[in-house]
Amino acid sequence: MVTAKVWVLKKHFEGFPKTSDFDLKKIELPNLKDGELLLESVFLSVDPYMRPYSRRDMKEGDIMIGTQVARIVESKNPAFTVGAFVVARSGWRTHFISDGKDIQLLPSSWPESLPKSLALGTVGMPGLTAYFGLLEVCKMKPGETVLVNAAAGAVGSVVGQLAKIGGCKVVGCAGSDDKVAYLKKIGFDEAFNYKTVTSLDEALRKASPDGYDCFFDNVGGEFASIAINQMKKHGRIAVCGAISQYNDSVPQKGPYVQVPMIFKELQMEGFLVTRWNNRREEGLKALLKWVVEGKVKCHEQVTEGFENMPMAFIGMLKGENIGKAIVKV
Ligand SMILES: NC(=O)C1=CN([C@@H]2O[C@H](COP(=O)(O)OP(=O)(O)OC[C@H]3O[C@@H](n4cnc5c(N)ncnc54)[C@H](OP(=O)(O)O)[C@@H]3O)[C@@H](O)[C@H]2O)C=CC1
Numbered sequence: 001m002v003t004a005k006v007w008v009l010k011k012h013f014e015g016f017p018k019t020s021d022f023d024l025k026k027i028e029l030p031n032l033k034d035g036e037l038l039l040e041s042v043f044l045s046v047d048p049y050m051r052p053y054s055r056r057d058m059k060e061g062d063i064m065i066g067t068q069v070a071r072i073v074e075s076k077n078p079a080f081t082v083g084a085f086v087v088a089r090s091g092w093r094t095h096f097i098s099d100g101k102d103i104q105l106l107p108s109s110w111p112e113s114l115p116k117s118l119a120l121g122t123v124g125m126p127g128l129t130a131y132f133g134l135l136e137v138c139k140m141k142p143g144e145t146v147l148v149n150a151a152a153g154a155v156g157s158v159v160g161q162l163a164k165i166g167g168c169k170v171v172g173c174a175g176s177d178d179k180v181a182y183l184k185k186i187g188f189d190e191a192f193n194y195k196t197v198t199s200l201d202e203a204l205r206k207a208s209p210d211g212y213d214c215f216f217d218n219v220g221g222e223f224a225s226i227a228i229n230q231m232k233k234h235g236r237i238a239v240c241g242a243i244s245q246y247n248d249s250v251p252q253k254g255p256y257v258q259v260p261m262i263f264k265e266l267q268m269e270g271f272l273v274t275r276w277n278n279r280r281e282e283g284l285k286a287l288l289k290w291v292v293e294g295k296v297k298c299h300e301q302v303t304e305g306f307e308n309m310p311m312a313f314i315g316m317l318k319g320e321n322i323g324k325a326i327v328k329v
């Protein structure tokens with residue numbers, strides 16, 4: 001029998017999650033049945049969606065939702081061999097059993113030298129979010145100007161680099177000077193610390209006096225309300241996330257955006273990356289190619305130890321990560 005460690009949601013979050021909202025438990029896993037696999041998590045992802053989704057999808061006592069890169073340690077399924085690595089959506093667990101239907105093998109072209117944890121970030125869901133959000137929602141064109149917030153994060157850092165590959169001028173903002181330095185290192189044309197500028201409006205105007213064709217919004221809230229006024233005519237806004245609101249106990253009352261929407265004839269579209277699940281292979285193939293070619297740089301914020309998952313999650317929500325926040329078991 002294998003003992004799995006799991007993190008359960010002890011208490012629904014009120015405001016920012018606290019370590020006391022989680023409980024670490026042990027589960028004895030049964031022996032495998034024919035067709036089943038036993039897997040051990042190697043890397044686990046902590047993502048912003050877990051905050052709003054926990055309230056929507058979970059009840060207290062449930063195992064925290066999430067994804068991982070896992071290694072097959074025992075197999076009674078001829079389609080999967082021991083030692084292979086997969087991406088799974090089994091939540092915050094050290095070990096779990098699968099019937100093979102809810103896991104995806106890492107691409108066969110995955111270079112041995114490339115960290116497999118990237119399958120949770122740049123060459124995974126966040127990377128796909130950037131890829132499809134830019135191509136299918138922003139519909140960026142060469143020569144345009146792209147704005148992205150939370151730009152040093154898992155999604156934002158890929159948005160900026162893909163926009164550069166697409167021949168655009170890229171402006172990014174992030175919440176620390178170290179993050180701003182990172183943005184310039186990976187090729188952003190302009191970057192600033194939104195926490196220290198005296199005026200966000202002025203900082204955005206200085207970065208791009210002519211305004212923005214595309215706005216890839218990861219943050220929402222006041223930032224979005226200010227940025228929308230600097231969109232060019234017929235600009236496009238990809239509403240990817242609203243992390244400025246996820247931890248609010250009382251919903252923010254945002255200023256209205258209808259006026260610029262109308263007079264600038266803007267397109268503003270919310271999206272979920274799962275919309276393109278049927279094109280996942282296309283996106284992963286393109287992202288992996290750009291990473292291998294060095295055209296897309298990757299950075300990971302690695303927290304060591306399964307016991308530190310709550311801290312890694314809370315740290316990511318508080319902006320402590322540059323690049324993709326992951327936990328190494
Ligand atoms: N629609 C979809 O399908 C998907 C949407 N998303 C969304 O994309 C966004 C980015 O996700 P991801 O790249 O994984 O996360 P990140 O790696 O960017 O980490 C979250 C970052 O958000 C920033 N942040 C946190 N709180 C605030 C705040 N109050 N105001 C402004 N910025 C804040 C912090 O960076 P900083 O230092 O810059 O403040 C923090 O590092 C999230 O909103 C997420 O929900 C992600 C994946 C799929």
Ligand SMILES: CCCCC/C=C\CC(=O)/C=C/C=C/C=C/[C@@H](O)CCCC(=O)O
Nearest residue numbers: 048049052065066089125240241242245246
């Ligand atoms: C204040 C409300 C905010 C609503 C928008 C919330 C989050 C947007 C976002 O981050 C969406 C992320 C979607 C991620 C999808 C991931 C899947 O690959 C796996 C999700 C886990 C699972 O379904 O088991």
